[in-house]
Amino acid sequence: MKKNREPLISIITVNYNTTEVTKGLIESIILSSYTNYEVIVVDNGSQDNSALSLQHSFPFIKLITSERNLGFAGGNNLGIDYAVGEYVFFVNNDTVFTKNLLTLLCENLLSNNSLGAVSPMILFYDNPTVIQYVGSTKMNKLTIRNKHVGNGQKNQEQFDGEKQTFYAHGAAMMLPMKVIEEVGLMCTDFFLYYEELDWCERIRSAGYAINVVPRAKIYHKESMSTGKNSPLKMYYMTRSRFLFARRNLKGASYLLSALFLVLVSWPKNVISLMFNRTHLLAYSSALLWNLSNGRFTYKPFNK
Numbered sequence: 001m002k003k004n005r006e007p008l009i010s011i012i013t014v015n016y017n018t019t020e021v022t023k024g025l026i027e028s029i030i031l032s033s034y035t036n037y038e039v040i041v042v043d044n045g046s047q048d049n050s051a052l053s054l055q056h057s058f059p060f061i062k063l064i065t066s067e068r069n070l071g072f073a074g075g076n077n078l079g080i081d082y083a084v085g086e087y088v089f090f091v092n093n094d095t096v097f098t099k100n101l102l103t104l105l106c107e108n109l110l111s112n113n114s115l116g117a118v119s120p121m122i123l124f125y126d127n128p129t130v131i132q133y134v135g136s137t138k139m140n141k142l143t144i145r146n147k148h149v150g151n152g153q154k155n156q157e158q159f160d161g162e163k164q165t166f167y168a169h170g171a172a173m174m175l176p177m178k179v180i181e182e183v184g185l186m187c188t189d190f191f192l193y194y195e196e197l198d199w200c201e202r203i204r205s206a207g208y209a210i211n212v213v214p215r216a217k218i219y220h221k222e223s224m225s226t227g228k229n230s231p232l233k234m235y236y237m238t239r240s241r242f243l244f245a246r247r248n249l250k251g252a253s254y255l256l257s258a259l260f261l262v263l264v265s266w267p268k269n270v271i272s273l274m275f276n277r278t279h280l281l282a283y284s285s286a287l288l289w290n291l292s293n294g295r296f297t298y299k300p301f302n303k
Contacts, residue, residue, distance in 0.1 A: 006036035007110070009102055009174070010085030013093045014042045014075035019050040021221065022093040026058050034102035038062060040079045041093075045069040071191035072170065080185060085177060090196075092171040094221035096125060104216035105174045108162055116179045116208025117200065119168040120216035123155060131155050132220055135165035135212040139197070141253050142260050144245045146197075149212075159214040168210050170196035172218045175203075182206060187247070192233075194240035201248055231282040238286035246290065262287070 011029060015022040022041065029039060039061045043051045045068045055063045062082055070078060076090050087109060089102065101120055108118050122133040135149035146166065150159060173196060183202045186195045200210055245257045266287055273280035 006034060007086040007106065008084065009034070009037040009087045009089055009106060010040060010079075010083035010177075011037055011089045011091060012040045012042065012076055012079035012083060013091050014044050014072060014079070015046060015050050015054065015093050016044040016069060016075075017046045017048045017050065018093060019046075019048060019053050022050070022054060023057060025091070025093050025095055025097070026054075026061065028095075028097040031099060032097055032102050033099050034106065037089075037102065038083070038085060040064065040082055042066065042070075042075045042079045044071075044075040071188060071195075072193075073186035073190055073195040074188045077185040077188065080180060083177070087174055087176055088180060089174040090170070090172070091218070092220065094125075095122075095171060096219040096221075098217045098219075101216050101218055104213055108211055108213050108216075109174065109176060112209075112211075114207075114209050115176075115211055116183075116203035116206065117168040117173050117175045118162075118211045118213055118216075119165075119173045120218050121150075121155070121159065121212070121214045122169055122171060122218055122220050125219040125221040128219055129154055131159075132222070133169045133171075133212075134159045134214050135163065136167035136169070138166050139244075139248075141249060142257055143265070144241050144257060144261070157214075162211050162213045162215075164209050165212045166204075166210070167197050167200045168212075171220050171222075179203060179206075179208060190236075190240045190243060192236035192240065194237075194244045198244055198247060231278045234279050235282035235286050238283050239289050242287065242290040 013025060026039060041054055041061050041063050043063065043065045045066050051063055051065050064078055064082055066078060087106060105118050105120060109115055121131065124130045124132050131150040131153050133148040137147045137149065139146045183206050186199050190198065242261055245254065249257055269283050273283060
């Protein structure tokens with residue numbers, strides 16, 4: 001891609017009490033072969049003076065501060081308000097760019113106007129030869145779970161060429177600004193987890209495809225803000241799983257899923273977490289949150 005044909009890319013990342021992690025991300029962005037970008041950092045109510053430190057270290061960034069933690073969706077939505085790029089790259093602050101990442105993703109979007117989002121291959125930062133994500137399977141309407149293609153496999157370039165997938169990955173996904181303007185912002189009711197899956201449902205329902213581009217690679221440190229197996233992660237992962245079903249299923253599909261989540265999944269987790277009181281409380285609280293909040297509207301599930 002010739003530099004004079006590089007569309008402006010707005011890179012948006014959300015920081016929450018992880019200043020040094022965010023600095024690592026920005027340092028990797030600077031080394032990118034793609035030159036026409038802006039970096040927007042949303043400080044999501046941090047209490048560790050992140051804003052001052054980041055602005056001092058990287059005066060070129062657009063630093064947006066929120067007095068309170070708006071969650072993943074809310075933080076990214078706030079960043080969109082300040083983005084002026086033709087494309088927007090949402091990226092977790094606990095990721096590290098490879099040199100050609102932006103170029104390869106942008107080329108894929110430029111080559112196909114029917115694309116609503118693209119994601120790169122995601123590799124584990126601590127074990128960079130192992131794949132975390134190279135696409136996603138279809139959502140199971142009963143269990144409200146899906147899988148990452150390639151997860152845990154050693155990368156031997158077995159995934160060759162871009163291909164369509166059901167869901168982009170929230171840790172690294174690029175969208176045309178025109179698609180965001182058409183389908184709207186992420187749903188902030190999720191706060192953490194499943195919000196990009198819900199967003200992808202809306203993107204595909206609007207007639208767009210979603211691609212994964214294996215040649216484009218990024219490294220992910222994973223769950224730096226919430227902890228890899230923390231009660232906080234358990235709470236929001238469970239809460240958002242139930243919420244996704246409520247927003248995207250209808251009729252018999254919704255009834256069957258609700259019965260499974262309440263009569264099968266909940267008892268199973270109660271037993272498995274019997275001796276882990278904090279995680280059990282987090283799981284049960286997430287279910288009760290959904291049972292006590294009935295204000296959400298139906299969104300079509302893409303069959």
